[in-house]
Every structure is written in structure tokens, then in C-alpha cells.
Amino acid sequence: MGDSQYSFSLTTFSPSGKLVQIEHALTAVGSGQTSLGIKASNGVVIATEKKLPSILVDEASVQKIQSLTPNIGVVYSGMGPDFRVLVRKSRKQAEQYHRLYKEQIPVTQLVRETAAVMQEFTQSGGVRPFGVSLLVAGYDDKGPQLYQVDPSGSYFSWKASAMGKNVSNAKTFLEKRYTDDVELEDAVHTAILTLKEGFEGQISGKNIEIATIGEDRKFKVLTPAEIDDYLAEVE
Amino acid sequence: MSIFEYNGSALVAMVGKNCFAIASDRRLGVQLQTIATDFQRISKVHDRLFIGLSGLATDAQTLHQRLMFRHKLYQLREERDMKPETFASLVSALLYEKRFGPYFCQPVIAGLSDGDKPFICTTDSIGAKELAKDFVVAGTAGDSLYGACEAMFKPDMEPEELFETLSQALLASVDRDCLSGWGGHIYVVTPTEVKECTLKGRMD
Numbered sequence: 001m002g003d004s005q006y007s008f009s010l011t012t013f014s015p016s017g018k019l020v021q022i023e024h025a026l027t028a029v030g031s032g033q034t035s036l037g038i039k040a041s042n043g044v045v046i047a048t049e050k051k052l053p054s055i056l057v058d059e060a061s062v063q064k065i066q067s068l069t070p071n072i073g074v075v076y077s078g079m080g081p082d083f084r085v086l087v088r089k090s091r092k093q094a095e096q097y098h099r100l101y102k103e104q105i106p107v108t109q110l111v112r113e114t115a116a117v118m119q120e121f122t123q124s125g126g127v128r129p130f131g132v133s134l135l136v137a138g139y140d141d142k143g144p145q146l147y148q149v150d151p152s153g154s155y156f157s158w159k160a161s162a163m164g165k166n167v168s169n170a171k172t173f174l175e176k177r178y179t180d181d182v183e184l185e186d187a188v189h190t191a192i193l194t195l196k197e198g199f200e201g202q203i204s205g206k207n208i209e210i211a212t213i214g215e216d217r218k219f220k221v222l223t224p225a226e227i228d229d230y231l232a233e234v235e
Numbered sequence: 236m237s238i239f240e241y242n243g244s245a246l247v248a249m250v251g252k253n254c255f256a257i258a259s260d261r262r263l264g265v266q267l268q269t270i271a272t273d274f275q276r277i278s279k280v281h282d283r284l285f286i287g288l289s290g291l292a293t294d295a296q297t298l299h300q301r302l303m304f305r306h307k308l309y310q311l312r313e314e315r316d317m318k319p320e321t322f323a324s325l326v327s328a329l330l331y332e333k334r335f336g337p338y339f340c341q342p343v344i345a346g347l348s349d350g351d352k353p354f355i356c357t358t359d360s361i362g363a364k365e366l367a368k369d370f371v372v373a374g375t376a377g378d379s380l381y382g383a384c385e386a387m388f389k390p391d392m393e394p395e396e397l398f399e400t401l402s403q404a405l406l407a408s409v410d411r412d413c414l415s416g417w418g419g420h421i422y423v424v425t426p427t428e429v430k431e432c433t434l435k436g437r438m439d
Contacts, residue, residue: 102324106313 005166009130021129022122023024025078025151028131029030029163030040032077034198035064037135038191039146043214044137046075046146049164049193049199050209058079065211065221069094072107072138073211074220077164078151086130088113107138111147113153117120119153133163140218174198192234204228238339241266241362242288242357245275245376245416246346247405250369251397255353257285257345258405258421258434260376262413263292265268270415280306282315282429284346285422289374290360291339293339295393296337302328319346319354323364330362337361341373351426376415379408398423398432406436 010021016029035048048064064080066087067073074090076083093113097105114134121127129151136147148163149155160178162170182190191210198201205224213219222230263274277287278299286302289293309317317325325343330338337360348354357371358364365371365402372380383404383438392400399429402421409416419434 100325101321103318103321109313112312221300 011125013122018217019122019152022152025129025131026133029078029133029151030165030167032132032164033076034164034166034170035036035075035135035161036160036185036191036194037075037137037148037158037175037212038160038174038178038182038187039137039144039158039184040184040187042144042182043139043212044144044146045184045187045191045212046073046135046137047195047208047210048075048077049227050197050207059206063209063221065209067211067221068110068136069098069104069219070218071102071104071140071213071217072110072136073221074134074136074156075209075211075215076132076134076222078133080127082130082132083134085116086132086134089117103196106140106142107136107145108142109146110138111136111149115149115153118149118151122152122172135161135163137184137211137213137219139213139215144213146164146217162194169198170194184212188212188230189234202229204234205231236266239290239341240375240383240414242290242292244374244414245380245405245409245415246287246289246341246343246358246373246411247401247408248287248343248371249352249384249401249404250367250387251395252391253351253353254394254395254423254425255347255355256395256397256401256421256423257287257343257355258273258401258419259287259289260374260405260409260414260415260417260419261433262417264370269417274393277419277420277422278303279429280322280346282308283426284317284319284322284344286322286345287337287343287373289341289343293340295338298340298342302326306330307404319344319348319356321368322346323354323356323358327358327362327364330358332362333389334361338364343373345389345424345428346426354430374415376408376412379411380404382393383408394423394430398430402432402434406434410437 033049037046065075094105134149160174205227213222243264248257259276261272343357345355356366370384423430
């Protein structure tokens with residue numbers, strides 16, 4: 001394809017007006033494990049598959065969902081190490097805001113600053129874009145919010161979204177089941193069912209990760225036991 | 236003579252019932268000479284937040300410009316006004332940035348917080364916040380202001396009474412300080428309106 005001559009240098013546009021490296025980054029995201037988020041009327045839930053390469057891996061040590069502040073959390077699809085770097089930078093930005101204003105950073109501001117970091121890496125020399133898309137879930141004075149941030153640095157607010165493998169099936173499923181007044185408990189069930197749709201093998205508390213944030217504004221990652229309880233309710 | 240006494244100033248803020256008032260003198264001097272008798276020390280950050288800056292006038296002006304800059308950017312980015320507590324933290328942070336070459340100012344911040352609760356605070360020139368439930372004072376007339384306010388303050392005053400009390404406290408205090416006076420500016424702020432008045436005092 002004519003674009004291939006321009007696919008080596010990140011900072012060069014191709015004749016079709018694309019930055020090919022970003023397209024490749026999105027492909028990396030698209031082959032990552034499925035993750036999704038749903039915004040309920042009284043909170044947000046985010047979830048992801050946690051398929052480990054071997055049964056010998058200690059699954060308790062793998063944490064794909066991380067908190068950025070006590071009231072904001074994030075999940076990803078794509079490259080794990082890139083995610084860790086972004087989490088570190090975002091946490092630092094959130095703390096800097098708090099140090100200046102003695103106030104928790106609003107979700108929109110943190111998303112904007114994280115997206116700005118990701119955009120920097122699409123316009124600098126000698127770097128490559130991040131190979132992750134993030135789903136940021138938070139609860140602040142404006143209520144529950146869910147944002148997706150792409151490797152290009154663009155961000156969108158979603159009522160419900162999915163990323164990674166199986167994204168089109170997951171999104172269709174979410175579109176059918178989403179209602180504006182869904183409550184957090186129902187949203188967790190919907191999230192589990194959506195993950196189950198494309199799941200290969202037996203789903204359990206040990207191979208998915210779920211986190212919620214409710215009106216108490218505390219981001220909480222569910223334990224495997226709690227996930228198993230929800231799974232039992234869904235059966 | 237201390238650099239804080241170069242221009243002369245008097246600033247005071249007082250809390251009332253769901254309202255607050257902030258007042259300042261109007262003199263701008265260069266040591267013993269009076270240069271202006273209509274100097275504005277108090278400025279509006281937004282409808283529910285005022286800041287007064289006492290001390291060296293040039294630092295007060297620059298600090299004011301920097302604070303307005305920061306607040307305008309905050310309003311554009313966050314699409315909301317800053318809360319008084321947040322603004323006070325910002326002032327404190329900006330002042331401490333210059334810890335070893337400070338602004339020679341003592342700000343007084345007064346605003347209406349969430350639930351229309353009045354908030355007043357002052358900081359020293361390097362950003363140490365002092366919150367108070369009744370009144371805060373700053374400037375060369377600070378010591379007399381402490382005495383006058385302590386004597387005249389009552390909790391939960393209505394706006395009209397607060398206006399009277401604060402005006403009397405200010406005018407009495409600046410009469411005992413040769414570097415401040417020439418009248419006063421007072422703002423009384425309630426959740427619904429802002430009343431601005433100029434006070435006539437001893438013109439010396």
C-alpha cells in the first residue's frame with residue numbers, strides 16, 4: 001500500500017493524511033485483551049479479561065485495573081508496560097494538582113492531562129506512541145464519568161464502551177442492553193455478561209478483573225471472591 | 236523602616252450571617268508623602284470571591300496580575316469558578332514559590348463557599364495560611380485593627396450591621412496609624428448581591 005513508505009517515521013504524515021504509527025498503535029490495542037466500562041446512574045464499573053500466559057503465573061500479582069486517585073481508576077487494552085508508565089505519570093499529575101489546590105483533581109482534568117501526555121509522544125523525536133487505550137472511570141462533583149483515551153491522545157466520554165479483541169461484538173451487546181437509568185449493581189451484571197460473550201474457556205473470579213466506583217466516591221477493585229459472587233448471581 | 240511599611244495599608248475582612256465584608260483604606264504613600272487617596276487594594280476574583288493585598292504596592296499589583304491569570308485559566312479549563320478554599324491554597328502555593336525572595340505582601344481572601352458559607356483567610360508573605368471564623372486583618376494598621384475588631388465583633392451579624400461594624404472598626408484603626416487612612420473602601424457580599432461603598436474618614 002502507498003502508505004508503507006511513510007510508516008517508519010512517526011512524525012511524518014502519509015499522503016492520505018494519516019500518522020501511520022498511530023494506526024499501528026491502534027492495531028496493537030485491538031489485539032489486546034478485551035476491556036469495557038459502563039456508566040450507571042449512580043456509579044461506574046470497569047472490567048477486563050485477565051488471561052495469563054500459563055497456570056504457573058501467580059494471578060494475584062497481576063493487577064490490570066489501577067487507581068489513579070481515591071476516586072478515579074483506569075483499565076487498559078494493549079501493552080501492559082506502556083500502561084504502567086501512563087499510570088505513574090497520571091498519578092503524579094493528580095498529586096501535583098492536589099498539592100497546588102488542596103482539592104481532588106476533577107476527572108475531566110486528569111483525562112485531559114493524560115491525553116496530552118499521549119499526544120506528546122505522537123509529536124516528538126525518537127519516541128513511539130503508547131500502545132494502549134485507556135478507560136478512565138471516576139466520580140466527582142459532576143457525577144459518574146467514563147472516558148476512553150486513545151494512543152493518538154484523543155479522548156471521548158462514553159456511557160458504555162469496550163476495547164481490545166472482540167470489541168465490535170461487545171459494543172453491539174452493550175448497545176442493546178444499555179439504559180440511561182441503569183443502576184451500578186445491574187451495570188456490573190451487564191459487564192460480566194458482555195465479557196462472557198467473547199470469553200474463551202471458563203470464566204471465574206481469577207481470570208477477570210472488575211472495579212467499581214459508587215456514590216461513596218471510593219474506587220474499589222473487587223476481590224476474586226466478590227467476583228465469584230456476582231458470577232453466581234448472573235448464572 | 237520595614238519594606239512592608241513603605242506604602243502603608245489597612246485591610247480587614249469580617250464574617251457575618253451568610254455574608255462577609257472586606258474593607259481597606261485608600262491611601263497610597265511613599266514613606267511620609269501621600270501620593271494617592273483613591274488606591275484600590277481589594278479586587279474581585281469572581282462574584283463570590285474577593286482578595287485584598289496589603290504591603291508593598293508593586294508586589295501587590297504583580298501578585299494580583301498573576302492570580303487573575305491563574306484564575307482565568309482555571310475558569311477556562313474547568314468551566315467553573317474557583318472555590319475560596321482552593322483560591323487560598325493557590326495563593327499560599329504562589330507565595331511559597333518565592334520563599335527566598337518573597338513578595339512583600341500580605342493577602343486577605345474573603346469569599347462565599349459551598350452552601351453560602353462565608354470564608355475568610357489571610358496568609359503571611361510566604362504563604363502560611365491563617366483561617367479564622369470571625370475576622371482577619373493585614374497591613375500597617377494591623378495591630379489597631381485587631382483591637383478594634385475584637386472589641387466590636389459579634390457573631391452572626393446581618394449585612395447592614397456588619398457594614399456598620401466593619402466601617403467603624405476600620406476608620407477607628409486607621410486614625411491611629413499615620414501610614415494608612417484617607418477614607419475607606421468596603422464591600423459587603425451576600426449570596427444575592429455585592430454592595431460596594433466608599434467611606435469618608437479623617438483625610439489625613
